[in-house]
Amino acid sequence: MNAQTDAENFLKNEKQFHLGALPTEQSHPATKCFSTTIAQDTTAGISLLQKVDRDIEAALPAILRSQPWGLLHAAIQKALVEKRKVCFSGCGATGRVSILLEASYRRFRHEHPEANLPDSVYSIMTGGDYALVRSVESFEDYETFGRRQVQELGITEGDVFVAVTEGGETSSVIGSAWQALENGARVFFACNNPLDVLADCVVRSRRIIEDPRITKIDLSTGPMAIAGSTRLQATTMEILVLGAALETAMAGFMGKRQHDAGEYIQQFSNLLNELAQPAQLRELATFVELEEAVYRRHGAVTYFANRALLDIFTDTTERAPTFMLPPFRKAGDVASFRSWAFVKTPLLDTARAWERVYQRKPRCLDWQSHDYRDMKAAQSIINSPPAVSAAELNRFTIGCEDDPSRYQSPDDLAFLVLVGDECAGSLDHGWAKCTCKFARAAGVAIGPASLPEGIAGNRLHIACSLPQSELSLWEHLALKLVFNTVSTATMGRMCRIAGNWMAYVETTNKKLIDRGSRLISELAGVSYETACRELFVTRKILTEWKLSDGEPPSPVAYTIERLKKAAGESAS
Numbered sequence: 001m002n003a004q005t006d007a008e009n010f011l012k013n014e015k016q017f018h019l020g021a022l023p024t025e026q027s028h029p030a031t032k033c034f035s036t037t038i039a040q041d042t043t044a045g046i047s048l049l050q051k052v053d054r055d056i057e058a059a060l061p062a063i064l065r066s067q068p069w070g071l072l073h074a075a076i077q078k079a080l081v082e083k084r085k086v087c088f089s090g091c092g093a094t095g096r097v098s099i100l101l102e103a104s105y106r107r108f109r110h111e112h113p114e115a116n117l118p119d120s121v122y123s124i125m126t127g128g129d130y131a132l133v134r135s136v137e138s139f140e141d142y143e144t145f146g147r148r149q150v151q152e153l154g155i156t157e158g159d160v161f162v163a164v165t166e167g168g169e170t171s172s173v174i175g176s177a178w179q180a181l182e183n184g185a186r187v188f189f190a191c192n193n194p195l196d197v198l199a200d201c202v203v204r205s206r207r208i209i210e211d212p213r214i215t216k217i218d219l220s221t222g223p224m225a226i227a228g229s230t231r232l233q234a235t236t237m238e239i240l241v242l243g244a245a246l247e248t249a250m251a252g253f254m255g256k257r258q259h260d261a262g263e264y265i266q267q268f269s270n271l272l273n274e275l276a277q278p279a280q281l282r283e284l285a286t287f288v289e290l291e292e293a294v295y296r297r298h299g300a301v302t303y304f305a306n307r308a309l310l311d312i313f314t315d316t317t318e319r320a321p322t323f324m325l326p327p328f329r330k331a332g333d334v335a336s337f338r339s340w341a342f343v344k345t346p347l348l349d350t351a352r353a354w355e356r357v358y359q360r361k362p363r364c365l366d367w368q369s370h371d372y373r374d375m376k377a378a379q380s381i382i383n384s385p386p387a388v389s390a391a392e393l394n395r396f397t398i399g400c401e402d403d404p405s406r407y408q409s410p411d412d413l414a415f416l417v418l419v420g421d422e423c424a425g426s427l428d429h430g431w432a433k434c435t436c437k438f439a440r441a442a443g444v445a446i447g448p449a450s451l452p453e454g455i456a457g458n459r460l461h462i463a464c465s466l467p468q469s470e471l472s473l474w475e476h477l478a479l480k481l482v483f484n485t486v487s488t489a490t491m492g493r494m495c496r497i498a499g500n501w502m503a504y505v506e507t508t509n510k511k512l513i514d515r516g517s518r519l520i521s522e523l524a525g526v527s528y529e530t531a532c533r534e535l536f537v538t539r540k541i542l543t544e545w546k547l548s549d550g551e552p553p554s555p556v557a558y559t560i561e562r563l564k565k566a567a568g569e570s571a572s
Helices: 003-013 033-039 041-062 067-081 091-110 143-153 171-183 195-201 203-210 233-253 263-275 278-296 309-323 350-358 369-374 377-385 424-435 473-492 512-522 529-542 554-572
Strands: 086-090 121-125 160-164 188-192 214-218 301-304 339-345 414-420 438-449 458-463
Touching: 003 529, 033 041, 033 091, 033 473, 041 160, 041 233, 041 263, 041 278, 041 473, 067 086, 067 160, 067 214, 067 233, 086 091, 086 143, 086 171, 086 512, 091 121, 091 160, 091 233, 091 309, 091 350, 091 473, 121 143, 143 171, 160 171, 160 233, 171 188, 171 203, 188 203, 188 233, 203 214, 233 263, 233 473, 263 473, 278 301, 278 438, 278 458, 278 473, 301 424, 309 339, 309 350, 309 473, 369 377, 414 424, 414 473, 438 473, 512 529, 512 554, 529 554
Parallel strands: 086 121, 086 160, 160 188, 188 214, 301 339, 301 414, 414 438, 438 458
Antiparallel strands: none
8 A cells, every 4th residue: 555646546536535515524513512512511412412403303394295205105105006126225324224114114014914015125235234233345435336236136127216325425325226227116316415515516426316217305404413424313314204205105005094294293303302301311411421431441331132123233333433443243253352332132042133133134245256356346355355244244143142252341231222112021031141240230211111120230211202103213213313322422422522523433435534534634734635645644554553552543533643743743
């Protein structure tokens, strides 16, 4: 790797990945002082995060009453009637949204066979189902990868295909949309940036936006609470809007009263209001400070869940790239650092647990060197194809199997999560067996019911009403809002956020290189070009980092530190 050459190539030849003009990549004015606020007052910091969720509330009525949304739920209902495929496609956080929508549909279909719903709803995540757990480096930069996954799923004429990308510019998702269109599917394109701004900034997005055969759904929410962290408000809006479309179509198929847009708007407003009540703020703050205390003592948290398994997976796996935490570790891996947080179910072994997560057998990729060559991948990928098969996924032991690495310290915490009307009694035996070797335990109930007194340790209750719906949409949204808030606030208190920027972030793709360069520029007081060049120098330096040196630093944070130190030395 030649740092100077690579930096100049990015600056001159990758301008389509210079995305600072997009609202989703910008700093939100309401949270500019987040890092100092959360350090001084946990509750006040949480309130700042919740304030930005109100941007969703403000934008929601126009979206749910728009013609594109009406066309979407009508197309989905028609596909259900005709037993055609309905596929949601995304990458990273939107890939996890896509999996959530499919899994929720499958769960309802399994629990309600009398509804006679067809086996119609599918998802594509860039990198396959393995990417739910661990991001697959650089996959999002290839349109050809998205095209290949569409072909393998068998999307064809009459199917409905919903391409979901927060920024609206993810190459793999755009590729999947083009392939679905070429195969004859009805294609929708949903993104969280204004279509006119996106079309002006990104050529690959402009082609999609200007094609009249593709229906565009503008889910603009403005800047995120933490700059560029689209796992927050952007994906909340996606779950709500796309989930509402799918639920409405399901109700129509079953001959039930279709949900009114006003109901979704009011119920979301109610949920935000409930989570902002003083009692809930105190519980959220306690949750944050409990986790922070564990991590500061170099302990780890293991969440145990059943109904909430996929939702907690989504949040915990997204923490790794967002805050540069150690990702989930596979069984037998003693060289890598263990993850700060992990997820298990006390009820099933790992193979069945993965089927519970996806509500089906995992769909992973088993591409070989020749496949990547055909898709014009980088030579590094061709030479060493990433291990993303189902066999590799099963090496993450998320089931009830004993894992001594999760309770090796007296500060390690077993943490039970219940949602809605889920009964703790159904988990009692498994919970007791899986956690008996942990020195500490705690739990949280999210919904109207609290944890039973038999649960040892801190018993938290995030009280909120969760109306019943086909996809359990309000359970999913409550879990997302709670866990997004807790993980972001915790990392803020752990000094992994600067202002409202992700100071600790990996630079594994072109979008993140751009985002890191912008952050360095702002915090180190240098030009974008200088920041980018110095970031590539840091990336080169960190290739020599050894595990024995401890967890590697963020290239972004390390670059800022280098530049500030150099400025101080030169000034003296």
